[in-house]
Structure formats: C-alpha cells, structure tokens
Amino acid sequence: MSKKPCIAVDAMGGDHGPEVIVPGAIQAARTKNLSVVLVGDEGKIKNILGQENIKGLSIDICPASEVVGMEEKPSEVLRKRKDSSIQKAFLLARKGKVDGVVSAGNSGATLACGMFIVGRIKGIERPALASILPTEKKPVILIDVGANVDCKPIHLLQFGLMAEIFARDVLKIKEPKIGLLTIGEEEGKGNALTKESFNLFKLSSFNFIGNVEGRDIFTGNVDVIVCDGFVGNVALKLMEGLANSLTKILKQEVKKSLLAQIGFLLGRRALKNFSRKIDYAEYGGAPLLGLKKIALVCHGSSNSKAIKNAVLMAASFVRNKANLHLEEGLSMHREISLLSKKALENNTQQTKIK
C-alpha cells in the first residue's frame, strides 16, 4: 500500500485566519486518507486543535513566525518573509516532506512561492492557474486565470495538457473536451494568439472541440477552456462582479412588497450559492498546475468547507499521480511541439497525432 498523501496547509492565510483554516484542515484529515501539516503560529494552532477531537488523525504542526498580508508584493514576500507560513509551507514541499500546499493567503505570493521555491516540472514552460467553475451540467475548468499575462501558442497548448490531465485524474472526466476561448466559433476567428493556437490544438491528440465563446463557459458542453491568464483573470473577476451585481439589482427590485421579499429570500440564496461557487468554495481552490508539487490557491474569504475541499483535491491530485501523467503527456507533447512547428512551416496542418 502506498503512503498517504501529505498536504501542507498555510494556517495563517485568508481573511479569517486559523479559526477557519484549522477546522477545515481537520475535516479533511477526518477522511483518514491523508495527512496534514499545519504551518503557522504554533500557539494559536495548538489552541484550536485542543478544542477538537483529533485523536487518531494524522496532523502535524510546522511553526512559522511571520504572516504575509494580503497586499504585500510577491517579490518582497519571496525576498524578506523567510519565516512566513506561506514560504515555509512551500519549503516543506521542496524538501519532499509534503506532497502539496494549500493556501488561502495572498494569491500573488502563493504563485511566486510555488514557482520559485518548488519550481516547474521539466518541460513545462509556464505553470498555470486553473479555476473550476460550476455550470448548468458539470464543472468546467478555465485555464489560465492569472498566472501568465502574456502567452505564446505553445503555452496555451501546455495549459490544455495540464488541465486535461487534471480533469481526468481529479475530476474523473473521461476524454475531456477541450475548447479554446475566443470570439466566434468558426476556425480562423479570434486574435493572433488564438488563431495560431488553434492550429496547434488541431494537431494535438486532445479531444479538441474548437473555438468556444464566453457564453459557452456555462453550458457544460466543454470540460476545459483554455485562454491566456489576462483574459482568464478578467473573465473570472467579471463573473464575480456580475453575480454580486445581480444580487444587488435584485435586492433593489424586491424592496417593494412582502411577496417580492419572500421571493427574494429564495433568489438570493440561489444567487449566493452561485456566487460562492465562483469564489472557489465548492471546489475548494484553484489548482496551480505544472509545479513539481501541487498547490491550491484558495479565495481569501474561504470558509472551512472550502479549505477541506481544497485539501481533499490536493490529496486526490497526489493519489492519482497527476504529475506523473503530466510528465508522460509532456513527452508526447514534445512530439506535438516539433511536429506542429514543422507543420506550420510546411502548411500541412492535416496530420492528427495519436
């Protein structure tokens, strides 16, 4: 039997701190399928652990004296905050003491620590942040949602590869359908980046369904939607903003009558559910894919359930050997990359590689 996955949890991150993070980590540990290491203020963590029945659970503490603020610059966190919970969590990962990291803290700092302390898988040009969004039918992965603002076609192809393996291994989707986020469904629509990327995706062995538009994100007819991190991050924040704004506009509409208010109680709950889902709670966190160890970036406002789900997702990633599959995919991908360069030169874009 293989060793249980061990996940480091930044106990100090997020808007609510250890009071929310530690109980979430404990809930994950109760599944007995994993171990957790809580990183942060030892006294505070012990205090919260003392209030719960954790007998038989595999929970350790790694002390860290500093807490990174939500507004601190990632570069400065890397340089100066050597004893912060976020840096120490990634150091545990680098040393091989844990298999993954979960943090609801400063997301820029989490990305930076992941990239520079743990490092990329060989062959991955750019790790990318994936967001798992609810749709009418099933979750859809949007990648990249902010790790890389200026991208080349080969980066988008790699984002597709990483999300495809994540969809198979963690979300258990067979033959994930991959689409390219652009404007206009027909081939040849989009900007320079998506047009070139389209040709690479066509050459790949992915289950590539072609271009998809912003409105297709929510239909559930596609499993993975690939875009650059600028577009993805604009999209993600837009969804948050629109969901919040709809809630407010509805609120304004229904202030008028009792019946409307009764109605709104229901509508608001549904909207809030939706809004919270967009805020990562349902799936716990946004996986940062392409690192040597998995990292999950949780929303600052995460509740215990979100932390629990993020830890479970990180463990599932490890248990299903997603990084190994990614490396295998990459060796296939190197062929794609070479072939596609050749094909683009020769303008013979008909080959389909198996």
Next chain:
Amino acid sequence: MSKKPCIAVDAMGGDHGPEVIVPGAIQAARTKNLSVVLVGDEGKIKNILGQENIKGLSIDICPASEVVGMEEKPSEVLRKRKDSSIQKAFLLARKGKVDGVVSAGNSGATLACGMFIVGRIKGIERPALASILPTEKKPVILIDVGANVDCKPIHLLQFGLMAEIFARDVLKIKEPKIGLLTIGEEEGKGNALTKESFNLFKLSSFNFIGNVEGRDIFTGNVDVIVCDGFVGNVALKLMEGLANSLTKILKQEVKKSLLAQIGFLLGRRALKNFSRKIDYAEYGGAPLLGLKKIALVCHGSSNSKAIKNAVLMAASFVRNKANLHLEEGLSMHREISLLSKKALENNTQQTKIK
C-alpha cells in the same frame, strides 16, 4: 434652425425582420426630432407602414432587393451583395443622404460596410464598437467589444477618446471617468498592452482613474472602460452567458415549491430585464465610433423598443455634433501621441497635458 438628423434603418436585418424593425423606426420618427429612411423590400415595408398612422412623420423608403443572412461572411457581403439593405444603407450615408445607420442584421457585415463604405474619420486608426452596459448606478461604456482583436496602446487611447466624447455628447455625462480594463488595480499590473497603454492614458487630459478590474464593470464607479476588442468581446459574451445561466440555475432551484415559484416569477423578471439590457435593448444598440457617419449595431434579437432607442441614440449623436468634437479631440490627441512617444523614450512620464 439646423436640419433634423436623418437615419437610415436596415429594415431587413435581425431575427424578426421588418415586422419589428419598421414599427421601431416609426416610434422613433414620432418624436418628430428626426427623419428615417427605411432600406429594404419596398412592398413589405409599405405594407407595414400602411397599418400605422404615420401622417406628418418624416419617413422615406430606399428599395433594396437583397437580404444578408446572419451567417454570411462580411468580405463576401461587401463583394457580392451590392443590392442588400445593409450595403444600401451605408451607401446612403456615404452619399450624405443620411447622417447615420442603424442595423440589427449580421453584425460582422455591418462593421465591414461601415469601415469600407463610409470610412474612418481622418486620424482615427481603428473605429471601435462600444457597448453600453447597465450597472448598479448608471450606464458604463465598454469599448472595444469586438471590432479590433489585436490592438496597440495608441488604439486603446483612441478608443478612450471616442467613448469619452460619446459619453459627454450622447449620455450627457460630465467629465466621464475613464478606466483601463486589466487585472490588478495598481499601476504596473496587467499585460504588455495595458501596461504601455496605462502610460499613455496617464499623459492624456482624460479624467483617467487608472486600472479597473472585471468586477468594477458593474459598480458604476467608472463611466468608460477601455480594452482591446478580443477581451471586450469575450467579456460581453460572458455576461450574456452568465445571465442566461443564472436564470436557468435559478429555475432548477425553484421547481420545488409554490412559494419558490412565486419568488422566481419576480426573480426571473429582474434577471430577464438584466439579460435584455446586456442584449443592447435598453440602449438600443452598440455604437460603432470613429466612422465618418455614426452606425449603431443592434442585437439580432432586438425588439421594436431597441430599434427605436438605437435610432434616437444615432440622432442624438448627430444632433450633438459628436463627430465634430471627436475631430477636435483628435487634434489634441496628436499632441498626446507625439508627447507620449517622447515621454516614453525619455522616461519622464510626469507631464499632464491640458
């Protein structure tokens, strides 16, 4: 007294055709502040006009024998559909017989006819499509929403200029606040395009409030949001998709009880209102700015109210001499352009031009 604005209306465009377009144009003509020319199938148009009391209204017909389908390629429409309602409407504009064009037909073809038949204002590098979105407080203009997929910083600056003048002249906003759509509010956040553009906007005499994020679109704290047409179009379609999806998810949630259904009746109406607003109905259409004559691109599913509002908006654009103001703005802009190039070279970006 100056001549009334005269607007050509493509009577054949849109999902519903002349039965919806012609009554919308008549409603606009009833304001007596403008003339309309209905372009399309003379028999059908006369038939609909015959059912209404149009005595004293300034309504003309320009016959056109062809109708452009929603899926036809813009380049082929330009080349082959010489007697289509959309081409003839723009030909009237080129000949100076009308001051603007409104169409709910094939939007790609409308853009192409606008650009190639009417042409750009001298000095405008790229005409851009603006969308007027409802927010919690007041409308916000998002520009460009799809006319230009790959842009340079100078294009974004011009989009800002065009939208600023539209906001002043047509939406009657004093000192419109202009923001740059990017990821992260601080200076220096974003991709290569937005970072460079930020420096240009800082140098301009605009009421530039800096970077805004996707979530800021709906708060109403900014009047004009500038982005490239790829990002803007993704955003626009995302909003449509999310509003539709929320409606469906809510519907699923409330199938359970009578109370919930009563509540949903209200929620659905509010959501539909919102969704219709995003679909251009409230403000009629998306103005294509930077052409020698104004053009309004209406949603294919436009109702008569949307057509009426689009015609009124086009007339208001003409009446307020927005294009003249744009040309005046451009002469100032040429200084900005030169100065900003210089400043970027010298890295002295402190100057504020009045």
